[in-house]
Amino acid sequence: MENQKTTAISGIDHIGINVPDIDTATVFLQHAFEAEVIYESYSKEQPPLEVEGIEATTLNLASHAKLHSCRMIKIGNGINIELFEIHVNGQRESVKSSDLGLQHFAVYTDNILVSLEKFATAGGKVLSEPKPLLFPLETGETNLFCYGITPWGSCVEFITYPDGMPYEAQTKVRRWKGGK
Template identity: 40%
Template sequence: MAKVTRGMDHVGVTVPDVEEATTFFKKAFHANISYDNKKLGDEPQQGDTVEKTLGLKKGAKVIHIRILSFDNGSGIELFQYKNTEQREPVIASDLGVQHIAFYVDDIQEAAKQFVEAGGELLTEPRELLGDVEKGTGKFVYGRAPWGMLIELISYDPNQLHYPEDSEAKRFTP
């Protein structure tokens, strides 16, 4: 079988307000706007085809879509909907995507910027826990202003303790 996947392109994130989320990601992680796929004020994406294509509830309308880019790694595609009921943000034990992580060079400074941007840390940064990562760096989880779980992580990729049967090393920006 041919290898056709190069890597992760982006993560889609539904937010209550694309502009506010953009401001948060710019302040916390130095995000840059690549482009808007759907501008606020344009005719919403809606109807049977959109509902089927995106797996939406009947009547949901996509009113704003924006691609954010970062200096290294995958991008984020922000979605803003109207005319649909929204659930609370997931917690780590829920099925599906439960958090995104940003690799940072200085965990204390990154945590400070995260909070200054409007995020809330769940704890102070602490030592990594996993067998492969233990002793190589620190991490902390926090919530974005709309409740999404985000991890800040920093480690020395040359110090990770991979098992002998590991198929690959993890990507580090």
């Protein structure tokens, strides 16, 4: 019993993103982030799976939603992305960062300019030049961020903080840093 954890949660395992075309999205993630496919849990080679009844409720899906494909993706050393291709009549576009709910995912980069260039070349839209981190507990001379939009409308933050962060002087708890 001495090795028993005091909490049931170890960390974030993955985020789920629904995309209009899973193959196009996968190629984009591979070109923009050097993503790797871990496995495909449901293939387009299978007939679309219509999720109804309790399954639709359990998964928070609209009635008559059809799952066309599902794939687990890995980007560097971090949480996984579970890509879905789900279609349903009345499907809405991606939300803005000011709307409620999951608004973006962030990738840590050691070279933000190269990362943004790869993202744009792959088909993403970079929203600005890299800017200094906004919050006082995150600032540093070379600590930068920049947002971009994927071809399907999801928001991605690129972040780098090689100077460390001022919050580190106030607590022993540390943010997880990609690749480290």
